[in-house]
Amino acid sequence: TGNPSTVFVTPRSSPTLKEDDDFLFRCLLTDPSVTNLTLQPEDRGKDLPPGMNVTLDPRRGALITSLRMSFKGRYTCSGWKKGQEFRSKPLDLLVAPSKTPVCLFLCKHTNKSVFQTCVC
Numbered sequence: 001t002g003n004p005s006t007v008f009v010t011p012r013s014s015p016t017l018k019e020d021d022d023f024l025f026r027c028l029l030t031d032p033s034v035t036n037l038t039l040q041p042e043d044r045g046k047d048l049p050p051g052m053n054v055t056l057d058p059r060r061g062a063l064i065t066s067l068r069m070s071f072k073g074r075y076t077c078s079g080w081k082k083g084q085e086f087r088s089k090p091l092d093l094l095v096a097p098s099k100t101p102v103c104l105f106l107c108k109h110t111n112k113s114v115f116q117t118c119v120c
Contacts, residue, residue: 007031008077008088017067019098026061027077027088034079034086039064042074042090049073067095 009028017023025039039054039062041047048054049070055063062077072095077088 007034007079007081007086010077010088010091014092014094016096017094018096019067019069021067021095021098022063022065023067023093024061024063025075025077025091025093027091028061029058029079031081032058034058034081037062037077037079039075040078040087042076064093067093069095069097071095 007030009026009030011026015023027039029037037056037058039048039056049068051068052071053065055065056077057063062075064071071093074090074092076090079086
């Protein structure tokens with residue numbers, strides 16, 4: 001694998017993302033001769049999660065549409081030049097639920113009183 005710092009420019013930090021958001025991983029190519037740009041899990045033995053839709057643009061990066069919680073993980077962009085693979089630095093993709101969790105009230109009734117104690 002080639003030196004990623006000579007081929008890709010990537011963000012230094014991961015943004016806070018929510019389900020159903022679109023996310024542009026800015027893994028920008030600095031060398032236009034690199035071809036076959038792809039987004040891959042950092043673990044080479046894994047495939048992209050089911051349902052992950054990615055559009056790659058060498059000038060913009062990898063656009064992931066309609067994020068899901070199941071997409072959480074570490075990803076890299078990769079490309080090829082003269083038979084050598086180059087991979088970007090990994091990005092941690094963290095996806096939060098899009099909706100605020102529903103609060104379930106647990107109430108304790110007392111025998112001697114009408115009052116109750118509820119905890120959220």
